Amino acid sequence: MKLDKIGFIGLGLIGGSIAMKLKELHPNAQIIATAHSQSTIETAHKMGIIENDSLLSIDRFASCDLIFLCAPVEKNIEYLTKLKPVIQPDCIITDVGSTKATIHEKVNELGLNRQFIGGHPMTGSEKTGIAYANPLFLENAYYIITPTEQTAPVHVQQYVEMVRSFGSIPLVLDSQKHDRATAAISHLPHMIAFSLANFVESIDDDDEIMRTIAAGSFRDMTRVAASSPAMWESIASTNRSQIIRLMDEYIAFFNDLKEKMVHYDAKEITDYFENAKNYRDSLNLPGKPGKSMVHEIFLDLNDEAGKIANIATILAYHQVNIKNIGIIHNREFEEGVLRIEFYEEQAKERAILLLKGHNFVIHVR
Numbered sequence: 212m213k214l215d216k217i218g219f220i221g222l223g224l225i226g227g228s229i230a231m232k233l234k235e236l237h238p239n240a241q242i243i244a245t246a247h248s249q250s251t252i253e254t255a256h257k258m259g260i261i262e263n264d265s266l267l268s269i270d271r272f273a274s275c276d277l278i279f280l281c282a283p284v285e286k287n288i289e290y291l292t293k294l295k296p297v298i299q300p301d302c303i304i305t306d307v308g309s310t311k312a313t314i315h316e317k318v319n320e321l322g323l324n325r326q327f328i329g330g331h332p333m334t335g336s337e338k339t340g341i342a343y344a345n346p347l348f349l350e351n352a353y354y355i356i357t358p359t360e361q362t363a364p365v366h367v368q369q370y371v372e373m374v375r376s377f378g379s380i381p382l383v384l385d386s387q388k389h390d391r392a393t394a395a396i397s398h399l400p401h402m403i404a405f406s407l408a409n410f411v412e413s414i415d416d417d418d419e420i421m422r423t424i425a426a427g428s429f430r431d432m433t434r435v436a437a438s439s440p441a442m443w444e445s446i447a448s449t450n451r452s453q454i455i456r457l458m459d460e461y462i463a464f465f466n467d468l469k470e471k472m473v474h475y476d477a478k479e480i481t482d483y484f485e486n487a488k489n490y491r492d493s494l495n496l497p498g499k500p501g502k503s504m505v506h507e508i509f510l511d512l513n514d515e516a517g518k519i520a521n522i523a524t525i526l527a528y529h530q531v532n533i534k535n536i537g538i539i540h541n542r543e544f545e546e547g548v549l550r551i552e553f554y555e556e557q558a559k560e561r562a563i564l565l566l567k568g569h570n571f572v573i574h575v576r
């Protein structure tokens with residue numbers, strides 16, 4: 212798989228993050244992109260990520276070695292039809308869409324099986340657009356790869372290596388298994404968040420007391436309800452049956468909890484919460500593949516100007532070298548969390564002591 216010329220169709224949070232990482236890893240590669248709006252392309256061009264400074268027609272992707280489809284899922288699917296008559300026989304098309312079975316069906320229908328490898332980085336956030344793109348998103352995240360039955364094994368291997376070079380953890384799955392798993396750990400939680408946000412809005416008083424005092428748990432539970440409606444409509448539409456099936460199961464499960472509340476047995480309720488706590492805590496246990504290679508900490512950051520410079524100065528003064536530093540807008544913590552990565556575990560431990568000494572709140576996963 213050559214990487215001399217790489218094309219992006221859609222260049223927002225995810226496409227932008229991957230393009231930035233590829234530019235960092237392959238500074239001589241020619242990267243071109245098109246998107247929905249001219250301003251996205253201008254921004255990416257000014258950032259030095261892509262060659263072109265205006266929107267491109269599809270024929271401009273003819274000589275690409277690799278094309279990333281990074282628009283909402285159904286748009287990605289539409290682009291397959293447009294790309295088929297344009298691309299070279301050795302071009303590989305990949306995507307980053309959150310659902311996989313529907314795009315694989317289209318690939319099959321168009322006879323593009325040899326040239327398609329599905330991809331899904333299990334990272335990101337509720338934010339949209341290139342302004343929030345950050346190659347750090349890819350680090351240490353699972354990156355699911357869904358080859359077709361006709362993808363050449365050598366291409367799968369090269370794709371796996373590329374994903375590793377992003378700092379991500381490759382995981383090869385078939386598209387059906389992917390959609391079942393992501394329906395449970397991503398699509399259902401988003402449905403719950405959308406409905407919870409709408410539910411509380413619908414029962415709030417005229418003086419909006421609930422909206423006013425909404426804090427911790429409500430904000431945590433509904434963070435992803437702030438995600439792009441267009442992107443999520445496309446995900447809902449292309450994994451509808453799996454999501455509906457899980458919604459049915461979940462409603463029954465939730466009803467079961469309601470029954471426990473009606474009959475109320477303190478021990479039974481405590482056990483229920485205990486089991487949930489144990490499962491949630493287990494998500495953070497160390498020893499995930501690749502995890503031990505990354506020496507990172509996360510800090511709560513408020514909006515105070517100069518905080519990052521302050522942290523960098525403390526560490527530099529004590530000769531603790533930083534490998535990577537950046538704001539991360541995703542899953543685990545609420546807002547404006549700073550991620551700092553170190554070259555070795557010792558440096559990380561020393562940084563924790565130093566920064567705690569300066570009253571910073573540190574999180575370690």
Ligand SMILES: NC(=O)C1=CN([C@@H]2O[C@H](COP(=O)(O)OP(=O)(O)OC[C@H]3O[C@@H](n4cnc5c(N)ncnc54)[C@H](O)[C@@H]3O)[C@@H](O)[C@H]2O)C=CC1
Nearest residue numbers: 221222223224225246247282283284308309335336339340
């Ligand atoms: N947001 C997230 O955390 C994650 C999203 N994904 C998937 O990545 C894909 C992109 O999502 P984000 O980057 O978050 O969205 P985004 O909204 O930040 O970016 C979408 C990009 O697609 C472009 N676009 C929209 N319609 C287009 C069209 N007709 N032609 C060309 N470009 C078009 C937009 O201009 C924008 O550049 C989606 O398929 C989504 O399912 C995958 C993993 C995580």
Ligand SMILES: O=C(O)C(=O)Cc1ccc(O)cc1
Nearest residue numbers: 309333334335336337435542
């Ligand atoms: O913001 C979050 O917590 C997310 O869950 C982001 C996300 C959205 C869509 C995906 O397919 C994968 C990850």
